[in-house]
Amino acid sequence: MTEKRMEEIVRNAVRTFHDFPSPGILFRDITPILKDPNAFRSAIDLFENHLRTHFPNIDVIAGLDSRGFLFGPSLAQRFDIGFVLIRKKGKLPGLTDTISYSLEYGKAELEIQCDAIQPGQKVIIIDDLLATGGTMFAACELLKRRKAEILECLVLIELKSLEGAQKLKPHSVHSLLQYE
Ligand SMILES: O=P(O)(O)OC[C@H]1O[C@H](OP(=O)(O)OP(=O)(O)O)[C@H](O)[C@@H]1O
Numbered sequence: 001m002t003e004k005r006m007e008e009i010v011r012n013a014v015r016t017f018h019d020f021p022s023p024g025i026l027f028r029d030i031t032p033i034l035k036d037p038n039a040f041r042s043a044i045d046l047f048e049n050h051l052r053t054h055f056p057n058i059d060v061i062a063g064l065d066s067r068g069f070l071f072g073p074s075l076a077q078r079f080d081i082g083f084v085l086i087r088k089k090g091k092l093p094g095l096t097d098t099i100s101y102s103l104e105y106g107k108a109e110l111e112i113q114c115d116a117i118q119p120g121q122k123v124i125i126i127d128d129l130l131a132t133g134g135t136m137f138a139a140c141e142l143l144k145r146r147k148a149e150i151l152e153c154l155v156l157i158e159l160k161s162l163e164g165a166q167k168l169k170p171h172s173v174h175s176l177l178q179y180e
């Protein structure tokens, strides 16, 4: 199947809801992708093709709580590498490092286990969606504190008008689908 067709399948499986979770937010719902094996496989195939083309050596995929967890482990399997969790505060046992950040619709804190990453490991960060970039920026900071080498921030959807990719520079962002 062509990449263009796979993109179309993934795009057709994203639903839009007005005013969720608060007035003025146009919520992009990725749950239909997970309900449709063909759409899910297309999304993982597109991520895999992109990474194989651009990054010959990836050590770890780090996923963001919670929707990054839906895509990251399947992708990590394709490369036979590990997946690590960057979670909302208070969910991870053991020694952790914490950072606070602001969202398109609120504030939150993210955590990583201190032994999740070895210094110098090459990491791809994955999430379902990039909006303001606040969550991804916080995750980059946590990973840099662990001395990871961040290869790229990977998302299924990028909301272009919120300019999250600008905020993340010099780290690069790759998205499968872009919306204004
Ligand atoms: O670019 P930003 O403005 O930071 O927004 C993007 C983040 O917001 C959503 O997660 P949310 O915090 O709603 O949590 P969830 O995945 O647990 O639903 C989304 O899954 C991203 O993680």
Ligand SMILES: Nc1ncnc2[nH]cnc12
Pocket (backbone or CB within 6 Å): 025, 026, 027, 028, 029, 104, 105, 129, 131, 159
């Ligand atoms: N507009 C949006 N749709 C879905 N998830 C989001 N996370 C932050 N903004 C979002």
